[in-house]
Amino acid sequence: MLLRHTPEKIAERHALTINPAKTCQPIGAMYAALGVHGCLPHSHGSQGCCAYHRSTLTRHYKEPISAGTSSFTEGASVFGGQANLLQALDNIFTVYEPEVVAVHTTCLSETIGDDLPQIVDKATKDGKIPKGKDVIYANTPSYVGSHVTGFSNMVKGMAMKAEHTGKKNGKVNIIPGWVEPADMEEIKRLAGLIGVEIILFPDTSGILNGPLSGEYKMFPEGGVTIDALKSAGDSIGTLAMGEWCSADAARYLDTNHKVPCRVLDIPIGLMATDRFVDALRIIAGVSVPEEVTHERGQLVDMISDMHQYFFHKKVALAGDPDQLIAMTEFLVSIDMWPVHVVSGTPGKAFEKRIRELTADLPYEVNVKCDQNADMFLLHQWIKNEPVDMLIGNTYLKYMARDEDIPLVRWGFPILDRQGHQYFPTVGYKGGIRLLEKILNALLDRKDRDDPETSFELVM
Amino acid sequence: MISAHDNKAPADPAVIKEKILTKYPPKVARKRAKQILINEALQNETPEITANVRTIPGIITMRGCTYAGCKGVIMGPTRDIVNITHGPIGCGFYSWLTRRNQTDATAPDAQNYMTYCFSTDMQDKDIIFGGEKKLEAAIQEAYDLFHPKGICVFATCPVGLIGDDIHAVAAKMKKKLGDCNVFAFSCEGYKGVSQSAGHHIANNQVFRHLVGNKDEGKPGKYRINLLGEYNIGGDGFEIDRLLNKCGITNNATFSGNSSYDQFASAHTSDLNAVMCHRSINYVADMLEVKYGIPWIKVNFIGAGAAAKSLRKIAQYFGDQELIDRVEEVIAEEMPAVEAVAKEVRPRTDGKTAMLFVGGSRAHHYQELFKELGMKTISAGYEFAHRDDYEGRHVIPNLKVDADSRNIEELEVEADESLYSPRKSEDELKALAESGLEFKGYEGMIPDMENGTMVIDDLNQYEAEQLVELLKPDIFCAGIKEKFSIQKLGIPMKQLHSYDSGGPYAGFQGAINFYREIDRLVNSKVWGYMKAPWQENPELSATYVWE
Numbered sequence A: 001m002l003l004r005h006t007p008e009k010i011a012e013r014h015a016l017t018i019n020p021a022k023t024c025q026p027i028g029a030m031y032a033a034l035g036v037h038g039c040l041p042h043s044h045g046s047q048g049c050c051a052y053h054r055s056t057l058t059r060h061y062k063e064p065i066s067a068g069t070s071s072f073t074e075g076a077s078v079f080g081g082q083a084n085l086l087q088a089l090d091n092i093f094t095v096y097e098p099e100v101v102a103v104h105t106t107c108l109s110e111t112i113g114d115d116l117p118q119i120v121d122k123a124t125k126d127g128k129i130p131k132g133k134d135v136i137y138a139n140t141p142s143y144v145g146s147h148v149t150g151f152s153n154m155v156k157g158m159a160m161k162a163e164h165t166g167k168k169n170g171k172v173n174i175i176p177g178w179v180e181p182a183d184m185e186e187i188k189r190l191a192g193l194i195g196v197e198i199i200l201f202p203d204t205s206g207i208l209n210g211p212l213s214g215e216y217k218m219f220p221e222g223g224v225t226i227d228a229l230k231s232a233g234d235s236i237g238t239l240a241m242g243e244w245c246s247a248d249a250a251r252y253l254d255t256n257h258k259v260p261c262r263v264l265d266i267p268i269g270l271m272a273t274d275r276f277v278d279a280l281r282i283i284a285g286v287s288v289p290e291e292v293t294h295e296r297g298q299l300v301d302m303i304s305d306m307h308q309y310f311f312h313k314k315v316a317l318a319g320d321p322d323q324l325i326a327m328t329e330f331l332v333s334i335d336m337w338p339v340h341v342v343s344g345t346p347g348k349a350f351e352k353r354i355r356e357l358t359a360d361l362p363y364e365v366n367v368k369c370d371q372n373a374d375m376f377l378l379h380q381w382i383k384n385e386p387v388d389m390l391i392g393n394t395y396l397k398y399m400a401r402d403e404d405i406p407l408v409r410w411g412f413p414i415l416d417r418q419g420h421q422y423f424p425t426v427g428y429k430g431g432i433r434l435l436e437k438i439l440n441a442l443l444d445r446k447d448r449d450d451p452e453t454s455f456e457l458v459m
Numbered sequence B: 001m002i003s004a005h006d007n008k009a010p011a012d013p014a015v016i017k018e019k020i021l022t023k024y025p026p027k028v029a030r031k032r033a034k035q036i037l038i039n040e041a042l043q044n045e046t047p048e049i050t051a052n053v054r055t056i057p058g059i060i061t062m063r064g065c066t067y068a069g070c071k072g073v074i075m076g077p078t079r080d081i082v083n084i085t086h087g088p089i090g091c092g093f094y095s096w097l098t099r100r101n102q103t104d105a106t107a108p109d110a111q112n113y114m115t116y117c118f119s120t121d122m123q124d125k126d127i128i129f130g131g132e133k134k135l136e137a138a139i140q141e142a143y144d145l146f147h148p149k150g151i152c153v154f155a156t157c158p159v160g161l162i163g164d165d166i167h168a169v170a171a172k173m174k175k176k177l178g179d180c181n182v183f184a185f186s187c188e189g190y191k192g193v194s195q196s197a198g199h200h201i202a203n204n205q206v207f208r209h210l211v212g213n214k215d216e217g218k219p220g221k222y223r224i225n226l227l228g229e230y231n232i233g234g235d236g237f238e239i240d241r242l243l244n245k246c247g248i249t250n251n252a253t254f255s256g257n258s259s260y261d262q263f264a265s266a267h268t269s270d271l272n273a274v275m276c277h278r279s280i281n282y283v284a285d286m287l288e289v290k291y292g293i294p295w296i297k298v299n300f301i302g303a304g305a306a307a308k309s310l311r312k313i314a315q316y317f318g319d320q321e322l323i324d325r326v327e328e329v330i331a332e333e334m335p336a337v338e339a340v341a342k343e344v345r346p347r348t349d350g351k352t353a354m355l356f357v358g359g360s361r362a363h364h365y366q367e368l369f370k371e372l373g374m375k376t377i378s379a380g381y382e383f384a385h386r387d388d389y390e391g392r393h394v395i396p397n398l399k400v401d402a403d404s405r406n407i408e409e410l411e412v413e414a415d416e417s418l419y420s421p422r423k424s425e426d427e428l429k430a431l432a433e434s435g436l437e438f439k440g441y442e443g444m445i446p447d448m449e450n451g452t453m454v455i456d457d458l459n460q461y462e463a464e465q466l467v468e469l470l471k472p473d474i475f476c477a478g479i480k481e482k483f484s485i486q487k488l489g490i491p492m493k494q495l496h497s498y499d500s501g502g503p504y505a506g507f508q509g510a511i512n513f514y515r516e517i518d519r520l521v522n523s524k525v526w527g528y529m530k531a532p533w534q535e536n537p538e539l540s541a542t543y544v545w546e
């Protein structure tokens, strides 16, 4: 047993987090920044955080993740990090020649109280930022929120680049939230099919699922450009996917540039995708093409074909709030029962949403989403109320093995499987893939466990 | 844009060094010039390199931080200590199971907390009002849940800044709990210039709070400690298998497949065998001064090196029985290794490698490449000190800078009751005369050929330049470097955590490594970089579809 010390009896904990269902802000900011064209993320703090964030993103995306660091040692920690950041910006623009540097703080520079806008301002005045180049930034103290918060803060940093000329550009801003590069690609494909011009930010497609060609480009072709971000202030509207990872940026554009916004769920599963497509159609005043309706029908077809295997199967979930809300809705829609849900990312609305979505179920869901909501607690819940399936990141594999429960890997980080950067889970196509994964996990398990007498070719 | 497949490589390392430096602002170039060395070490003079200095802000470094060296490297592989990271959630999260340290906790009653991640998950109110209360409560909660023998506390960056006294909290809790050893590490990320500072801090505290606590170790006639072996991918298991086979007892590994009691009884062993010089030489020295245990440098990476290390250990104990047994084991193990080498060598001979990793691995793995007929044309360490490059004789001349001064040097003296010299002065002298070197490490540079490039704290831009200009057949570094190198069409092997696979230590390990390198340098995939229409873009004729 790999988690042999986890007791069935649940004792209240206030101070100790065990097996967290979240990580820290800067990694989210770093991931978001990679979705800007020609952008080098920069971590303002000691180099260890940057190394950890790069390593984890690399292990998940299986792609090079470049990022600078201010490399604080004790001196900077005492006297402040301004000198380090000024020097770093100078070196970065000289050596790596990015279009944009996206600076985020770490708990170190936050605790010292380094003032990013002031330092960036000084760097501009000192000529450390070459003409035509840009710096965006976000405050990402790790002792507030989680990696999702950091992602959201950097996306807001992008929105702060928006300008307002008074002349509409006819485009729709889409803020996709923390999804895979393949998901961003799928959102662009759907918008293309529907015939809506969009500004997608961030956009890591083409950057974090690039080809192997014998060439290394530190800055691949993809990503939202600074020009596109500037023009986001002239868009006809913003669709933000996910209250936790995207809403702040959308509301910023609404308040500051009068670009009206709607906050939707991440389009995972049938209903959330329906709402996304419907919103896009209405905002752009177009009709949905047959091709999209056809894809939808295929997803519905698959739900009906496979329903007997899904019906009333119990699921435990760990992950990030926006993803979990969408997934819970999807599972309920195919008559599966989410029974335990944890997210380390705090936010009041979460528990309420999950309860609403599971209101028709014959029992009350275990749901928790604050800083003591961790995978240790999830495991204890499972010991008390077993489930048929686990859905979440790679760290759940220990629990899956100990309790002999099939695991569908989904979310962040996935360190031990591949393909997630290429196959979307959003949209109708993504829904089909998710169903396939869920079904395979259940049926592989059945094939393994069935006695010889009932082992069947046609299941 | 860089492509590894253009042009022919310029052979002259001086030109390459020049070319690398031109891109930097002048101040940076001056600093980097001292960390890039063209090896002329064939004579007795080892050239001087600058190492263990601050990373330049903005430069995309391979390095990590002090916390990573302390909690991640040294304490991480010990299964029955509850390691609590005091700080916001990230540091604890990232150091959770990511180093591939294997451990054997299969005994039914064995404790194993390595699969757990413990953190105080500090929130902004803890940063503002201080986190000592929360830490105290976290230790209590951990104790109530698990009743471990030991609880260790690790400070992250903000903890040092807000001034939490983690040592006072640990001492208080140790007293309160009674049967649990609680101690702490001031290993804030910014404390040093790299992971290296964390190794030192970890070594100090393990020595101070743990070593010497248990007067009985594993029984055996020839009892050693293996220092600086972290059991990545099962390396330590393979070394233990060999030692067992020879009749040598490995009392304690620091810190692979390790346990509380192993550390606690390390002072009862008769020899310390040091693998990773950088991360652990501190403990070796302190064990010698306080308890009288001599140390020798060993290397179990490479079949030849493993054989040599076993012979050294046998030579130290000096019993003919053991010496014969070691020869028997080597004779038994080698044929399988040689058979695989023979099979693989036609496909690896003459190929070239670059190694940029760790504080000892970039040296050790050159042995394995030699056995494959491969030459290391450039190498360097991520966080070594000058002694790891040039040999321990430079230690007295090392300049201590502000960053190193931060790290406590333990004052160690001979223990009144426990000090006992394992060998007499005469015996040690005789052994030295017969070729066994104590407290010795020659460093990496003397082992590398003339004209090779030795580079400290390599960064991403330089890595690309080196690959482009020298076109190695394989590049070895860590996960952060892996994919940018592979995009260039060059296979990249991780040597911190090995990607997948292992062990690579000992004889079985050598076989694994030969096969792995054969796979990597001869994979068909590197031939797929260009599509047919990119190879021959010009259409010379149009075809009529029949």
Ligand code: SF4
Residues within 6 Å of the ligand: A024, A025, A026, A048, A049, A050, A052, A106, A107, A108, A142, B087, B088, B089, B090, B091, B092, B156, B157, B158, B189
């Ligand atoms: S929690 Fe803070 S110190 Fe730790 S990795 Fe995250 S930003 Fe760095």
Ligand code: SF4
Residues within 6 Å of the ligand: B073, B228, B230, B276, B278, B279, B357, B358, B359, B360, B361, B362, B496
């Ligand atoms: S070589 Fe480096 S990474 Fe490896 S064990 Fe030694 S100090 Fe650690």
